Amino acid sequence: MSLIELMVAVTIALVMSLAIFSTLSSSEGRKRTLTATNDVAQVGIFSAYQLDKLLRSAGSGFSQGADFTFGCQLTATRTAPGQILPFTAAMAAPFTAMNTSLGGSYRLAPVIIVKDATTPNISGKGSDALIIMSGSAGFGEVPTLFTATGALTQLNLQNTVSFQANDLVLLTDTASATGPAPCMIEQVTSSFLTGGTATALPLAGSTYSGDPINGITLAAYSTVAMATNLGSGTVSNPPSFVIVGVGDNNNLMTYDLLQMGTFNTSEAMADGIFEMHALYGVDTTGNGTVDIWVDPKTAGYDAVTLQSGTTASVSTLRSIKAIRVGLILRTQLPEKATTPSVTPGPLALFSDLGATLKYTRTLATAEQNFRYRTIETTIPLRNVLLLN
Template identity: 60%
Template sequence: MKIQLHYRKREQGLSLVELLVTVVIVLLMSLAISGVLSTSEGKKRTMTSVNDIDQAGNYAMYQLEKTVRAAGSGISDNFQQVFGCQIFSALNGTQILPFTPAMGAPFTALNTALAGVYRVAPLIIAKDLTTPNVSGKKSDVLITMTGTAGFGEVPTPFTTVAGPGQLNLINSIAFNGNDLVLILDQAVTNGSPCMIQQVTAGYAGAINVTAVPLSGVYTSSPIGTTSLANYSGNAFAMNLGNATANMPNFQLIGVGNNNVLFQYDLLQGATFNTANAIADGVFEMHALYFVDTNADGIPDTFIDPGTAGFDFVTLESGTAASVATLKSIKAIRLGLITRTSLSEKPTVPPATTGPLTLFSDLGAPFTYTRTLSTAEKNFRYRTIELTIPLRNSLLLN
């Protein structure tokens, strides 16, 4: 009988206390493993986010450097008289410059400030003209213009006034079908109108051919307050690029909502009145001019783009003084602040304490300081700076 009772006791297995202890141990182990996995995943997410903004920032700066270095190409090398002329252009019979409707985000404020008027210039910085929703602070806009014809900097003089749908030039060797042509009088005052027209598709210019026919989506006359008939026999034509194969780059670049860097095509080669995203992760963008003050072709002084005479409204005025100032700008100092897209878990200390600074090596007058709010400190940031020469403006005096 005793043996039988002993056998039954062994069949009972673990007691309730033993089970509870086992469950507690398993739970503690699960919590420990979950904590390790959570920490590991958090670190992995942080590293991925930081790598993402590093790559996004480098890509954005690459795109900006490429654009800025080329600014002025094809419109400034040998004929600077074109600087400051007011651009008139139409697309499919609709005037696109001056752009009088409300321009799409994030360039609405800039277009309003300029009343839609844009003038030929390699590069202009419009200080504090976008307010991205994520940052909530002001960022700068770049206005850049680049011809892409390859020999567009050599103007071709008129022989007689333009006829209906036709230019009469001393030769047409610089022009082919679908080329975009900038037309401007030689005997003009600063800021005079210049008109963009398009060469007829299939046309092939030659040294002994003087008539250049005009037709295509960019051909229109009159455009606003100017027409081909306004240009005298002393006008000239300059090749800007090709409407179908190699569009000139007349564009605005600035930071918009959701940390996106946008580009807007002033010639509307893409979707009408729509900015195109070119990079993400960009929190703010700021820039300074690097200016040649003694006309030796070497930049020697940084100038804030809000300084009187260097503000974008003055540089877009087309006056002789503004043209001289444009010629003195040889480079810019560009600074980007990038930010991760995912917030870190609230920690002590925060992910980024701040403040963030740009241009600190240039001293107090030029240093930009960005103080972060408590919520903003839960993100991680990077700053990128670069001095970029306007290679086509270095020898302009």
């Protein structure tokens, strides 16, 4: 072969190699984009399922038979580290600022939305948090009346049929005329044998027992106080008193208010969640259906007011029949900067509810190099639907 022929062959080979590598690079880029998009979609489905499961169970164990407990301040203690409700320490991220704004006080309610409770480092914008509470007793959800004042080691009830060993007991006094009295969470002793005609319920469980707690004592409860089974105080079938919100690195985080796991620790539920926002579905006519949707920043529906324990706030809690949750999800890695950008935005949630309730997220230039998905779901609070 002559030198010219060899150079022509090399040139052709180089051109073909460039074309092949360009095709492979483009194909690999599309593959990464498709994989990242699919991952985000799956995370969205999983997150929506987890939130649906939590919210559909909200209010279980106390809504139907003991809605008079709505708005009572929860007091609880553990053998270690001591008092956990009201929570007096600095709560773990991402709920530190939220806990401070509420003064560490949490009142019994199926769901409370805390507007802009967290500020995730990736988004840099406010993201809502959900305080969700539900019992798990199942068969023991009817409150039992006291027959005499209680003591640290024993409750005197009309019957103890609905309680088992290690169960958590919610105590509330119906004699209060100034709104719901503080509630105590106590635990049945591990040696208690259910059944029979016993009316004495032995306390001093291995984990949740204390008297007094935050100045509240068992001896102060009247003979018209009530005891409600919340479920097991062990890991087998515990009640769910949790906070859910978006933390750093696009992680959807949960926090256990009953501190059944590692003390004062938030745990990741899912990743890829950029922001979370929510609305209340409110029944204004008492017929059990949602008439209006309300932003949680609205006066009377803000978390501080709903946590005030007033008669008006309790009435508002009873009127909330559904929660609408909107999630903004984002891929983990950016894509090559293009013109136009991959996601120019803006992103929108609740667009069908009008300009007042619509949430619009404008994307900065750097944020436009990521791909996003939005998911919205309306979840009925089935345990509250029948309350008038």
